Amino acid sequence: MDADFLINILLPALWEGLLVTLKLIILSAPFGLLFGTLLAVGRVYGGFFVNLFCRFFVGFIKGCPLILLLFILYFGLPSVGIYLSALLASVIGFICCNSAYNSEYIRGAILSVKEGQMIAASALGMTRIQAIRHVVLPQAMRRAIPGLSNEFIYLIKYSSLAYMITLIELTGAGKLIFSKYFEPDVFIMIGIIYLALVTITTVGANALEKKLAIPGTQGR
């Protein structure tokens, strides 16, 4: 790999791909967190049917490979008249996957908040929903941060699967360059970018956990 190839061909293409990867993550992560929280609350506090639905959803998503889910959304749905762009199909797939795994961590964290907290909140006159929102979740979410940031890192890595449904993100951009110029070092370059992304995220997540910690509660 010479410098000319690197600067004029590879890096611009990877930059374009990186932007798509970041777009995928930015569009997916907030909804993954939101729906993950709702799924977790549904599983812990929901009635029979809500609980059943949430368990079924999480079970299906965790059992079905993400790549197959993306195929269903992009290649399968048109047969029932729903046409999604590759970007939208990827984002929906990532949100489903991310929220299902997030819900497992948040559910565990909710269950780790002592029951007395809920009783105390009710004694203060809070409704159930108020108690969940203002008492249980603020404590639970802090405990879930290590797991959630892990899932965020998975999201970064699994965003590469969008290439399988024709969306040219970081891995895809590199693969196209490889197919055109047959330069195997391309994949090393992509690897460096992913490692940088993941390492920065890990450092950021640790800092976030420290920043959000409430002195004296120690998280656990």
Place this chain on the structure above:
Amino acid sequence: MDVFSIVAEWLPYLLSGVMVTIGLVAAALIIGALLGLPMALGQVYGTRPLKMVIGTYVWFFRGLPVLLLLFLFYFTIFPFLNLDVPEFFVGATVLGLRGAAYQSQIFRGAIQSISEGQMTAARSLGMSRLTAIRSVIIPQAVRVALPGWSNEYPNILTDSAICYAIGVAELMTRTSQIVAQTYITMPIYLACALVFILLNYAGMRVIYHLEKRVAIPGFSGNTSSGVL
């Protein structure tokens, strides 16, 4: 011909991919465990340089997407080594090496959870450090690690589908081949999803029984994670 008879006609072809998928998963789990346990021991008891090498390995394999690792090994590393190996071998190697990185962290946590007094007691009985690790620490640590380890199975099972990208003839590859042949999409994708979910469920049952089998009565650390 209606959709169901077409799906039924292709089902044997799809199911023959099950053996390939199981082969990938089994190979990956075995490679992962064989490398992961020594790596965990190295990270706990090893010298500083050894710890750094293992730490870098784990950082590398946990930081890269499976898809990129497959491309990297298939297009860059194996050709560089002048090795012409079948796709299945590439898939199993990638999933196994990556699994080793994850499994080493599960085993490491388990080893560190065994109280230090165990080592001290074993040493005071005259055991060498190596014997103590082999006969006292590992038998306990492996049992503590089992619940966490059992989560590796569904992860590797779903990741094995990504081997589609390099054309290993497993379930996902066969699914898209069938779709390309028949132009039927949804029923075939859902059939494939069902097979994966059944494999997941069956595997977890096997692991659950394995956990019960190796459990030592009165020794906690074998709480199984429930299925679904």
